[in-house]
Amino acid sequence: MMKRFFVLLIFVAAVANAQFSVKGTMTPPEKSDWVVLYRIDGAKQKFISNSTIKFEDVDLGGSTQKVGRFELTLPADAKAGAYRVSYRNTGAGFVDFFFNKENVEFVFNPQFPEESVLFTKSRENKVYREYTEALSLTQRAIDSLQVEYLKSDKKKTKKAYKKAYKEQEEVQEIYEGKSEGMLVNTFIKASEATNSDDIFDDTQEYLDHVLNSFFDNIDFSDKTLYNSPFIIDRVTNYVFYLNIAESQSLQQKLYKESIEKIMGIIKKDATKKEILEYLITRFTIQRNSEIVDEVFEKYYDKLPANLQDAKFKEGKLAELSVSVGRTAPDFSWKEDGKDYSLSTLDDGEYYLMIFWSTQCGHCVKEVPEVHEFMKEYDNTSVIAFAIEENDLDFNSWAKNKLYNWHNVLGTHPTYKFDNEVVQKYRIDATPTYFILDKDKKIIAVPNAVEDIKEFLNKEKTASE
Numbered sequence: 001m002m003k004r005f006f007v008l009l010i011f012v013a014a015v016a017n018a019q020f021s022v023k024g025t026m027t028p029p030e031k032s033d034w035v036v037l038y039r040i041d042g043a044k045q046k047f048i049s050n051s052t053i054k055f056e057d058v059d060l061g062g063s064t065q066k067v068g069r070f071e072l073t074l075p076a077d078a079k080a081g082a083y084r085v086s087y088r089n090t091g092a093g094f095v096d097f098f099f100n101k102e103n104v105e106f107v108f109n110p111q112f113p114e115e116s117v118l119f120t121k122s123r124e125n126k127v128y129r130e131y132t133e134a135l136s137l138t139q140r141a142i143d144s145l146q147v148e149y150l151k152s153d154k155k156k157t158k159k160a161y162k163k164a165y166k167e168q169e170e171v172q173e174i175y176e177g178k179s180e181g182m183l184v185n186t187f188i189k190a191s192e193a194t195n196s197d198d199i200f201d202d203t204q205e206y207l208d209h210v211l212n213s214f215f216d217n218i219d220f221s222d223k224t225l226y227n228s229p230f231i232i233d234r235v236t237n238y239v240f241y242l243n244i245a246e247s248q249s250l251q252q253k254l255y256k257e258s259i260e261k262i263m264g265i266i267k268k269d270a271t272k273k274e275i276l277e278y279l280i281t282r283f284t285i286q287r288n289s290e291i292v293d294e295v296f297e298k299y300y301d302k303l304p305a306n307l308q309d310a311k312f313k314e315g316k317l318a319e320l321s322v323s324v325g326r327t328a329p330d331f332s333w334k335e336d337g338k339d340y341s342l343s344t345l346d347d348g349e350y351y352l353m354i355f356w357s358t359q360c361g362h363c364v365k366e367v368p369e370v371h372e373f374m375k376e377y378d379n380t381s382v383i384a385f386a387i388e389e390n391d392l393d394f395n396s397w398a399k400n401k402l403y404n405w406h407n408v409l410g411t412h413p414t415y416k417f418d419n420e421v422v423q424k425y426r427i428d429a430t431p432t433y434f435i436l437d438k439d440k441k442i443i444a445v446p447n448a449v450e451d452i453k454e455f456l457n458k459e460k461t462a463s464e
Helices: 002-017 123-151 154-178 184-190 203-212 230-242 248-265 269-285 289-298 310-319 361-376 392-400 420-424 449-463
Strands: 019-026 034-041 044-052 054-060 063-075 081-086 094-099 104-108 118-121 332-335 338-341 350-356 380-387 406-410 432-437 442-444
Touching (some): 044 063, 094 104, 118 123, 248 449, 289 310, 361 380, 380 392, 380 420
Parallel strands (some): 350 380
Antiparallel strands (some): 054 063
């Protein structure tokens, strides 16, 4: 009797202590020596655990190569679902995977995690990876045939399209069957392509079909999909990558239409809240206050009161005090003995504002480049606001290198970034660019020189 009791105790203890492992190998290794494991919970990440990366030298084909290895554990009662291993504080430094009561092992290049990841253990992830690669291949074939059909040989291409469409149907059927009873079955069904069974004769009809059918197989109320990156990824692709326009005004219109479409599909208020907060955050990063204002007014403010987050709204609006859609804060300066102010400046259809410094390495390289190519845009006036400790270098730059611009000096007795105008514009790095319309409304916040060129070229093309 006692023997059976002890055997039972050992069995219970073994079950209680059972756990699953998540092992990763980086090649080449990342510079950081830590990884963090999260569970995806809606549009948010929930911390699970963390671990260190161990570095070692391995022999590959006669040459020595350094790799980084890490291991994380999940308890026996860990929820099945989507998880994320992160190895960077910012940027695309993570690997997403599914967990469903099995050990997971993978190898990847940390510079290209999504493209390079190879799962060496975990049936769920192997099947899903195989499926996405097979689906991608057939989709590329279908897309290329559609483009070819619109350009050239109709009859031959139409026949090839039918064949490619049939092959894609077979891929879907195979992997839905292969994944039956698995966690990834839900994601495979939701990923089913929505191509037409017949090729399109008109480009616009084809584009309309892509947009109108994009969410056909996605159930926004499905908790498994919701607690993964799947829905957020699809929303991101639809809003930010499928709806692209040549001009800023048309782009804003497409953003609004795409959000309206998504909100019309989602029925659950809690899901709407998560998606709206994600989109608001994305547009806040872009400093696109016009879209953020509309999303708050038209959708977020109409959610049930218990779902609205006043602090979230207050924080985002504060971040957008200087952003696309807002009127640029006014300030004054002297130039050649004359008084100027931004609000009364009247020498351009557009205005490019540059916050820079003669002590900034990036600035002294970029700003002369901007000065050179801005000679091509006679309808755009430039205001270069130099954030400086003193005027020693500023005067030389203004006179000899940045001539024909409005050059403004901004200083502060203790810390130059505490300058009143710098604070108004929430500048914490240089160079920072703003493009204004003739009424001094901010219409773009370029991140780099190429973005300035792209924006001005689009506006130039649209006006011709």
